Amino acid sequence: MWREIISSFLYIAIELTVLFVLITFLVSIIQSVVPFHKMEKWLNKGNTLLSALFAVLFAFITPFCSCSTIPMVVTLLRKKVPFGIVMVFLFASPVLDPTILTIMTAMLGWKVALIYTLTTTVLSILIGLSLEKLGFEKQLKNVLLKNYQPENKGLNLKQSVAETLTLIKTVYPFLLIGAAIGAIIHGAVPTSFITQYLGGDNWWLVPVAAIIGIPLYIRLSTMIPISQMMIAKGMALGPVMALLISSAGASLPEVALLNSIFKKKLVAAFVISVISMSTISGFLFYLI
Template identity: 65%
Template structure:
């Protein structure tokens, strides 16, 4: 009975928050100058390109798989390899809807630190891969089916986008709520505190590695991590799994193999695991 009550409470809270946040962000999409941002992505001044890549990553609420067509389009337009990589790493982990949910549920301090850490690591990894010459491992691919969309503001359009996002993402929220409720009702708090608490530093790299094949979306991880943290689990492993599962899901790695050679795919996966692990340790400190 306690598990059912917990599920209903978590599901209701997430439903209201997700719907309101998604609708408002969908309405604001019409005011975002996508053409100008794309123009700045190709600028010779690398720092302007970096800021444009991070901004573009933040305002495009894509999962890791749907980021790939945009990456291919950027490569076709001969945008700097480092800028393309920054966008590839940052886009799936900087979802505006999920970041807002994270702020409301896990606290704004956590959301802000998460945003800063993932942004900084995305930039560092992007430049490092470029410096090491990994651009030579990009296949000569042509993309089909991608069309740039011009958005105009209207409430009906915002409603349609909200419903579309609800259909694609909302089930994962409910799955996360269900798993969270089961954990809340069946997993002993003392066990979580003892084995996954502050002293269990070793769980951070394990969580980072486990997150990739599990493909736990950020939307599912929010309610799960809320329950784990309530039971005493350290924030470090929670964030490590969250970052790795969002940044390098198994379906995305398979898609990347079609545009990157295996050397770059391996470097990408290793970079995400490293980013997730180091981020987890940083959360221990803060």
Template identity: 65%
Template sequence: MWLETFKSFLSIALELTVLFVAISFVINLLQSYVPYEKVEKYLSGKNKGLAAVFALIFAFITPFCSCSTIPVVVNMLKKKMPFSIVMVFLFSSPVLDPTIITIMGVILGWKVTIIYTIITAVFSVIIGFTLEAFGFEKSVKNVVMTGYKEESKKFDVRAALRETLGLMKSVYPYLILGAAIGAIIHSLVPTNWIAGTFGSDNWWIVPIAAIVGIPLYIRLSSMIPISQVLIAKGMALGPVMALMISSAGASLPEVVLLKSIFKKELVITFVASVITMSTVSGFIFYLV
């Protein structure tokens, strides 16, 4: 049994490693062509609809996890960008990682990935504008940002390799952890139990998965291989995606960081918004 688990781990880990290295390198090369100055100009523009679109684009082209998004958010607030646009970026950046979304497409299928991308993007915009409409801009503290530096990138293969290696140091361990957990689930957890407990008829699993995902702090990179195995064993797509979105969209470390720049009411609303987005998204996946 343990030999089977090890073989399963090697298979999953090898597939993820090849995908991660190749996709990360290509994306780092392409990022050198991104006109960050123009993107920033549109983010600060008077047309908030267009600015929201560029906030999503900026979130997609900047591969940040939930914690590393915070310094960028502080910088955007410092530059007096519209609060709603900053919130759109805050919600969308961790869940629209370009490398992980591409791997998701290969592992889970492009239909699931496209629906995931659309849902998270639309919810990020809705939540961002709703928070501004309810006056949560007043809940932002006066924060002085230190240690953040914007960099302009140029096309450079060596630089892309360095970026890829740096990304591997921060993200790759979570991919391997996910592969290990996935291999254990694949070999040791009975298929009938997963299908019976977390199958499509048990709708109540969706909100529970959305709530559980936040304190677990399972990064999106770890959830991809785990999700692949859970779905293969019969777990419904709804709770899997709810867990994935909530774990990527918010985490305990991120909440702690947010408390340094947001007042309590905005932090609570942020967590509640992520849970709502995850839960509704899970039910949408049930329907499709």
């Protein structure tokens, strides 16, 4: 059993390492040449749908985790970007990441990655704009953000390498943890356990997985190898994706941070929205 766990861990870790380093470096280069002030203008377009699509694009090229998204959210709000557009960015940023999508494609297949991307994009836009229509903008607190101003200084390969190394130091350990957990699941957890308690088409597994994911604070880079092993063991794809999206889209540390800029009603609406997004996505994977 231990030999199988170790060999599985090495295979997953090497594969993820190559993908993680290459894509992270590429994203860093893209970020260095995208002018932030122009992104602000695009997010303030008169056409709401167009601005929402730009918010998703902005989320895609700024691969933040759920907690590191908050300073950017405050910056956008202070620069008078419409509330609904900022909410679209808040929901999309943690779940849409080129590095994660590349890893997801390699481990779960391009169809899963494509459906995941389309689903999270559409739901982020619908939920974000709906919160504005429902008047939740009134639930914002007056918050001043100090010593945070994104700058663009043009293409700088040394800076890109430095940023890549910094991101690797903070994120890569979580990716290895995910590979280790996935390897343990692969080598130690009996297939019968997964199929009996987590497999099948029990609809209630999807909302349960969505709720369980909130307090876990598991990065997507950690969850994907775990998800691969759970699916291989017989767990249905719907609950796996619900767990993956909820654990990435919200977390207890993020909720604590949001409590400093959102009033309680908006914090509750945010958590309910993430659970709803995860649940709807899980059911869609069941249907598709």
